[in-house]
Amino acid sequence: MTSAGPGRPRHQQPSRPGATAREEILDAAAELFTTQGFASTSTRSIADAVGIRQSSLYHHFKTKDDILEDLLEGTVSGGLTFARAVAALPAGPLEAEGPAGSRLHAVAVYDGTQLCNARWNLGVLYHLPEVRSTRFARFLNDRQELRHLYGELGGGLSATAAGPDGGDLTFRLVESLIYLRADGAVGPESPLQAADAGLILCGLGRELPAIRAASRSLIDRLA
Missing domain, CATH: 1.10.357 (Tetracycline Repressor; domain 2)
Structure with missing residues (x-):
């Protein structure tokens, strides 16, 4: 899977474990799913936890x-x-x-x-x-x-x-x-x-x- 390209800038520098944006998304989702619940976690909240735009998340994962x-x-x-x-x-x-x-x-x-x-x-x-x-x-x-x-x-x-x-x-x-x-x-x-x-x-x-x-x-x- 390719990483986010032009037009998908991060809001902040990476702060999560993971060599790629995809791995950072997985780590953020794992934290939110296990602490807030799967149903209560939105893709927007996952993107925010990583510091990327929601559209950038969809570049790696189509759905929650x-x-x-x-x-x-x-x-x-x-x-x-x-x-x-x-x-x-x-x-x-x-x-x-x-x-x-x-x-x-x-x-x-x-x-x-x-x-x-x-x-x-x-x-x-x-x-x-x-x-x-x-x-x-x-x-x-x-x-x-x-x-x-x-x-x-x-x-x-x-x-x-x-x-x-x-x-x-x-x-x-x-x-x-x-x-x-x-x-x-x-x-x-x-x-x-x-x-x-x-x-x-x-x-x-x-x-x-x-x-x-x-x-x-x-x-x-x-x-």
Whole structure:
């Protein structure tokens, strides 16, 4: 996407993170969507927060939905890319990849870290009524694929045959970090704690030290 050309001057010097006007628009929108609400935020207010004309914003994004779509995609893209890489690893000897649950734990830690460390807590927008429409099918499909990969990696990890799916349970625990963050209740260890909780509830508490070590090794190798 080309940057704003002649006739689209800034009102002020750039003051937001981002190498391009497009990135500054995304940052401003992320702040406004998460602090004022999506419905209450206008494209004019986003442009004002960046210091550009509203017409310049439309040079990069045609609608407010386009901005929201890019922001939502950003919340799952990193975790999904990492989960795909982990799921694609060839099956190897147990001692090579660590005990059962190591791959699931690695994905949970990595994904949870992405959610907790993002500049804005955009996961709170997942359940907007607007996001349920087919307009956001790309994001919804990617999030569903990520959830499916959690399920694949957690296959067979439930403590009992009648117990919950270990992967889906861990996925839900990781996404709970979004709401803990909204309450100011997350810290540097929160992603690890969510991953640990998922594996403990799958009955793998005794193996947790070895799972953690193998998980860390996978993240160092693939991230």
